[in-house]
Amino acid sequence: MITLSCYLYKKPFLESFEETPLLVAVLTYMGYGILTIFGYLRDFLRHWNIEKCHVAREREEQKDFVPLYQDFENFYTRNLYMRIRDNWNRPICSVPGAKMDLVERVSHDYNWTFQHTGKVVKDVINMGSYNYLGFAENTGTCADAAVEATHKYGVGVGSTRYEIGNLDIHEEMEQLVARFLGVESSMAFGMGFATNSMNIPALTGKGCLILSDELNHASLVLGARLSGSTIRVFKHNNMQSLEKLLRDAIVHGQPRTHRPWKKILIVVEGIYSMEGSIVRLPEVIALKKRYKAYLYLDEAHSIGALGPNGRGVVDYFGLDPKDVDIMMGTFTKSFGAAGGYIGGKRELIDYLRNHSHSALYATSMSPPVAQQIITSMKTIMGEDGTTLGADRLRQLSENTTYFRRKLRDMGFIIYGNDDSPVVPMMLYMPAKIGAFGREMLKRNIGTVVVGFPATPIIESRARFCVSAAHTREMLDTVIFVFAAPPSLMCISNTTLSVHRWE
């Protein structure tokens, strides 16, 4: 067993996931119970046509057929989600940078339909965009370079990478990504979700074992299922659980025949966006080396956001990039572009170029997007001659530390690692999800609130994404909302709080 793992970490690894207080859990279940009863009441009224039904229904002539719309499965959507639907899908009419403009909309029938009033809510502080290094901007070197690329190449490519859509800007970008990550070679794809879901089937197949974390993203789960491999799930970030699964897999082999597995692939993420936790990478690599498994690391949120040089979670722990077999990431979050990449050994990438579904069938990346990636990556690496990249990295880590410390001092339950820029604040009760989103918008702050089914049913949360573009004043404005008496709402206070706030 891997013991004494503390010597693998060069600095303290502080993560906390406080347990739900008992009273809060009871009240949350009670709240869901009351809303379920009212949901049944409304369904009854809709069924007997006492009130107008907005949901899709089959026609009278088709009532005897196999049902097309599963009524009961949409119970939660119809009766709970619809009531607070105005917190999501808000149309934005400016650059989603540190501040943004929202289109104002009202609903006269309790969120079934929306009308635009014609007004625009200006300068809403954006705490929801994954804009970790502040590259979501329409001015500056990145935007100018993207405009030039549009003039040179146009916007559409009109083919796949395999056929005739392989531009020289793509080759340049891939070499730059490989240099940035410290790997031999890399390949980029047009969509981050498709990178995961289309490439895992190319890497594993029947007779392989995938060990995936409990809280992996939907794209990883979809890719694992599409591949046809056996999937075993280990508890979130729990190295004992992972080691037990590895030992069982090697000792017992495949389920009925007991033959050895063809390959074992461990799938983890760098930062888990719903929890704000960072993977225990030193231990995972130690386990992988000992039991001879392969490691697939999805750095969607951590690339550019963690580490002294912004090179992701490998840089954060000070490890060797060659230890991670497949480094995957996206350009959507820290680079202000779109798409994903996979980096690794030259043989691996050459194999993927010929066998990945995404490379063979998906249209290649648009040239201005590729140019944005090139410019932003050069800025982060410091190759453009300015210190903008280093400044932004430092600003991000300062903002993260400040924001987390302030919220924790005020007594809120915050999940996750102290260094992760994703800050989930627990709300728990269903009514608070809607109330929080609306109250923050009234105060010109845009946040993302998450409930079931993206999180467990009682653990709904508000997720803040700290950015390098946020100034200290903006963060103070957000924090002041919670500090101003009378308190915004009784958001659950932590039982471990030792500071008295008066």
Add this chain to the structure above:
Amino acid sequence: MRRALSLDCVNIYALVFGGSTCDCEPAYRMNFKNLKDYLAWLYYQYLLITGIYVLEPWEKSIFNFILFSAIAMVIYTSYVFVPIHVRLALEFFFGIFGGQPESTMALMN
């Protein structure tokens, strides 16, 4: 001129669990301008905790009506029946202790 109403909101864990869960509890001072604001805040908390906040006004009225009539019935029942039950219980227990010496005396005689 109304006085500022300031309250120390004691952590409800202390009330419910007798303060055994933890020893350092957050206490925050709320400064309300008048009683009306405080009552409005209390009603808002009630809406949030029961989950009524998301419902339409007529559903809120139904729930409030049912809840308050249930509470009113509980209060009325306790007002009518609790004194009687308490008196009967006291009579029963003192009847046992009070009656014992008499019965043993009767047996001896």
